[in-house]
Amino acid sequence: MSTDYSNRYVFEAEWYDKVACILKKFYLYYYPSNNTIELFDLKTRKIFLKRTICEGIKAKDFYIGAVVTIFSRCIKIIGYADSYTKIKLETQLQKFFVLLKPDIIDKMGEIIKVITNDFHITNMKMMLLTATDVTECNFVKDTADKMSMINYLTSGPIVGLELLGENGIARWQELAGPENCKHVYSTTTSLLRACCGKNEMYNSVYGSKNIEMAMQELQYFFPNLKSENKGPKTTAILQNCTCCIIKPHAVQAKLVGNGS
Incomplete structure (x- = not known):
């Protein structure tokens, strides 16, 4: 060796x-x-x-x-x-959870293209949330109108992403921008929420705010095979459908989400 x-x-x-x-x-x-x-x-x-x-x-x-x-x-x-590799990479790389909200699913390709410029997508799933999912994941914790938020997040499919990147959570917050989109409209349109969001509730994306929340959210949405929790229901109906596989070279070439 x-x-x-x-x-x-x-x-x-x-x-x-x-x-x-x-x-x-x-x-x-x-x-x-x-x-x-x-x-x-x-x-x-x-x-x-x-x-x-x-x-x-x-x-x-x-x-x-x-x-x-x-x-x-x-x-x-x-x-x-070895311990050197584990310590070195785990302090640099962070895994965290990102949710694309129902009203921007039609822009999913564009958003994924932006995301893959800075992060690795290590897991991805389209799901249908229930009111229980929304409350258990604390998506309504800091929201005044909790029922409106529940209705919004359960109104259609959402996409959950497991992302990986150096100082990932802080860099994601920079890319997404403030939760209240109105605060950034006048200064920049390069942030995800400024491009796609409308206000503090309809702000297009959600991302883990710290490591502890990231671990909880990833385990909830992407549980391991041995877990009793199977995660939220997917949109797959497995009838009259097919399977599309995006090969690694296309992902590495950042062609995912490319409309050309």
């Missing part, structure tokens, strides 16, 4: 070998200083790929749950392999 430990990240990773029908597990070493990668096979205890430059991969592509393509192999990152 590598002996150069300066500025090196190590991840637990896996790759399904379709020819051998085997799920192979690796340590994936990434050196951001020169964009080189090394793979160490955990079963054979041998180097699977010697340290080499891998074109098209950047430091921002490495996070838990990411799939990176290394010489035509889709390698999934499933965990941190």
